[in-house]
Amino acid sequence: DQQVKQNSPSLSVQEGRISILNCDYTNSMFDYFLWYKKYPAEGPTFLISISSIKDKNEDGRFTVFLNKSAKHLSLHIVPSQPGDSAVYFCAASAGSNFGNEKLTFGTGTRLTIIP
Amino acid sequence: GAVVSQHPSRVICKSGTSVKIECRSLDFQATTMFWYRQFPKQSLMLMATSNEGSKATYEQGVEKDKFLINHASLTLSTLTVTSAHPEDSSFYICSARGGAARAFFGQGTRLTVV
Numbered sequence: 164d165q166q167v168k169q170n171s172p173s174l175s176v177q178e179g180r181i182s183i184l185n186c187d188y189t190n191s192m193f194d195y196f197l198w199y200k201k202y203p204a205e206g207p208t209f210l211i212s213i214s215s216i217k218d219k220n221e222d223g224r225f226t227v228f229l230n231k232s233a234k235h236l237s238l239h240i241v242p243s244q245p246g247d248s249a250v251y252f253c254a255a256s257a258g259s260n261f262g263n264e265k266l267t268f269g270t271g272t273r274l275t276i277i278p
Numbered sequence: 279g280a281v282v283s284q285h286p287s288r289v290i291c292k293s294g295t296s297v298k299i300e301c302r303s304l305d306f307q308a309t310t311m312f313w314y315r316q317f318p319k320q321s322l323m324l325m326a327t328s329n330e331g332s333k334a335t336y337e338q339g340v341e342k343d344k345f346l347i348n349h350a351s352l353t354l355s356t357l358t359v360t361s362a363h364p365e366d367s368s369f370y371i372c373s374a375r376g377g378a379a380r381a382f383f384g385q386g387t388r389l390t391v392v
Contacts, residue, residue, distance in 0.1 A: 167321065199383075204287065206371055206383030207322075252322070265312075268322040 166190045167255050169269035177277050182240040184272050186253030189234065193255040197266070198227060198238045201250045210251075211238070243276045250274070280306045282374045284384030291362055291391055299357045299387045301372035307352035308374035312381060313345075316369040328355055362391040 168187045176182045186196075194215040199207035213220040213227045213236065220227050226239045240247055253269040281304040291297050301311060310329050314322040326342075328334035328349035336342045344366075349355040355374070359366055367390050375381035 165321070172319075204385065206282070206284070206373075206385045208383070209380060265324055265327065266322075267324075268314075270319065270321045 167267050167269040169253055169272050171272050173273040175275045176243050179242045182243045184238040184251050186236050186269055188255050192257040195256045196236050197254045199252040245276050245278055248276045280382045282382045282384040284372055288388045293363055293391055296360045301355045301384050303353050303374045306376040310375050311349055311355040312373045313357050314371045364391045367391045
């Protein structure tokens with residue numbers, strides 16, 4: 164049972180445009196959501212997170228939007244840069260510990276930025 | 279961010295042998311370590327959580343006698359895949375955190391059992 168879903172395995176975006184990565188979840192107990200970025204041969208690195216009490220969190224070029232009623236979140240990257248090419252994982256946790264407990268991951272979306 | 283080193287990055291072993299994977303926190307004391315596994319085209323799945331000095335807590339469906347986890351020090355946890363079989367071939371990755379801080383991931387280990 165895949166509780167966190169990233170339905171797009173890949174996405175290509177022109178440099179300078181906006182990249183939008185989507186994530187859906189089914190477990191209503193999830194209260195903290197994270198996005199990780201992974202380059203080949205490296206471990207995932209934390210990118211941005213959002214608590215369920217918010218609907219938006221912004222950090223530089225990265226913004227995460229959360230729609231609790233739809234159980235949907237999205238990561239916006241604008242403007243997209245070649246260095247953003249990587250696999251992006253959505254993750255969720257329950258228990259109100261800021262994602263520091265067990266994480267449930269999506270399958271990832273491979274983002275390719277076209278120069 | 280903090281540094282978590284995982285070794286080896288790739289290993290090929292014969293069916294029936296055991297393989298040990300190490301996860302080290304290089305610049306902080308890791309009170310908790312998590313071990314994940316990822317099969318092709320699937321998500322990272324948590325296998326077990328270990329707290330320093332105590333037995334690991336395994337997720338449902340993960341055989342604790344097959345996947346031995348040792349977290350004997352604040353900077354090192356090991357995962358031993360015992361009597362490995364081809365179906366154990368996967369990508370194994372650890373993450374570590376100190377206290378209530380966010381966890382950091384190692385680079386992962388690609389295990390191939392032939």
